[in-house]
Amino acid sequence: MADTPGAPEPSLDEQIAAYQREFQDLDPQVEKVVSALSRLNRRMNVAYGRQTAELGMSNAEWEVLKALVLAGDPYRMGPGDLAKRLGLTPAAMTHRIDRMVAEGLVTRERDESNRVRVIVGITEEGRAKWLEAMRMATVFEEELLQDLSGEERHRLGEMLTRLLRRVEEAQPDAGGRLSDLD
Amino acid sequence: MADTPGAPEPSLDEQIAAYQREFQDLDPQVEKVVSALSRLNRRMNVAYGRQTAELGMSNAEWEVLKALVLAGDPYRMGPGDLAKRLGLTPAAMTHRIDRMVAEGLVTRERDESNRVRVIVGITEEGRAKWLEAMRMATVFEEELLQDLSGEERHRLGEMLTRLLRRVEEAQPDAGGRLSDLD
DNA sequence: CCTGAAGACTTCACCTCTAAACTTCGAAGC
DNA sequence: GCTTCGAAGTTTAGAGGTGAAGTCTTCAGG
Known part of the structure; x- marks a missing residue:
């Protein structure tokens, strides 16, 4: 046994x-x-x-909130751009936005200047959850790197960046369909 | 525009x-x-x-082949162990094995000494596809690291190992449900 | 204007994973 | 030997993904 x-x-x-x-x-x-x-x-x-x-959400939902916040000031994006940014199909984005609207994390409106477009915006609650998730994430990330000196962190970041440049050149397109975070 | x-x-x-x-x-x-x-x-x-x-398969299937080969000589494992190894639920493993049996990559038999157990083994074809995938993967991985000197590769591996030790201590359990490769 | 083509999102059918109930076999106690 | 418990896989219902087809709006030409 x-x-x-x-x-x-x-x-x-x-x-x-x-x-x-x-x-x-x-x-x-x-x-x-x-x-x-x-x-x-x-x-x-x-x-x-x-x-x-x-926080009562999933990594998938957090990804959407991150993309909206990173987009900067009006904190709005179209579903298509969000989908490209996150590496999802537009269909998946539609469903994900449905859920997040129902949960009060984002809003969905039609763009009045071009009524084929849709605009997704972040709500107060979404913004608050994004912030709380960031706080927790940074605590975890600091723990993760605690055994590395400042000099080592710098060298590690620099080497990873070099690797990343190499793959991004080899995959000039946004990079396909696989799950992951940013 | x-x-x-x-x-x-x-x-x-x-x-x-x-x-x-x-x-x-x-x-x-x-x-x-x-x-x-x-x-x-x-x-x-x-x-x-x-x-x-x-090669006509998915990363998910390749993961299973890798686990079987890494298991060593008789190249057999039970679905439960495979599921733990890959971070899947047993249910998902059942379905994945179904598909892979249908495609001729693995075999499924009952363990005659304990008829509750099932044994998954790799076929010739599965082994051949594993090998071909490994060949392609190592070419890609060598390209990925081509900008790093031997010394840098060593330091990078060492630093990543230190980070890994840190998280594995913090998550002593096998590590949950999220998708990824080894 | 009206029409055809292109673009942006949605809908539909199907696939894969999770969580939980279920089935079956083996082992332990009486 | 029968019963009960536990372990190992499978089945089922539902969440969330993909790819293809569909709908609606805009825009360029005739």
Whole structure:
């Protein structure tokens, strides 16, 4: 019974050793970076998800609020632009806005100057929840980086930015359909 | 008409400037690291998704194949363990295995020594597709890191590992329900 | 004007995941 | 040996996504 305790979730190094065993021409240094990136992101999303759940919303809804706030002053965007920004289909955006309107986080109106367009705006409540989520997120993020010195944080940010530039050049389009946060 | 061209997807630095404008007590250095991590991961998933699509499968299916190969020699696991490993509910695992059996990537048999248990194994075809996906993935990953020296790669891996240790301590459980790769 | 084409959102059909109820087998107690 | 409990998978209902088709508005030509 202690023989197969379940699935002890292998450590990063164990996982890389297993990859090398099964696939010889693997560069362990590259794999370590890539696997750590994926695992980190999953854990971060879990952490954010718990925080947004405390506020009675989902990460998906928080994404919309972030996009609206980042858009700047009138804090309004069309569903199409929101969809591009978040990497969703317009159809998904329609449904997500439906829910958020029902929950009082955003408003939806027709643009009177061009009645084919729709304008999504953030409500007071949406803004307040965005702020509270940001507060919680920054606390978590500071904890996450607490073992790194200022110099290390700088170097880490700089290296990640270089990687990002590389992929963004290779994927000039906004980047497709997969789930994630900003 | 050039007034609202769509949504030019803000650069990382523009995004961080916008955050500082809207939320003063934000540490830009921390935010840069965190935002770069999220964006990088999204782009990586897009890249992997294109590669697995070329092989006629999804990232989700590739995840299952990876788990089976990493499990080592008999290359078999129960659905429950697979679900824990991938952060899915058992129900989702049942359906995913259904599809993969139909596509000939894995097999499903009952464990004769304990007939409540089920054993999922990888087929020849599954193994071949896993291998091909790994080949494509390593090419992409090498390109991704091409701007970093060996020394930089080492430091990057080491710093990411430190961050990972920090979150894994804070989330001792396997880590919840959110989508992602390993 | 009126018409055809393009753009922006919505609707529809289907797919995948979650949460919770259900089924079945194995193990422990009497 | 029968009963009860617990563990492992599956089934079901509902949330949220995609892609394709549909609707409505605007705009450029005839």
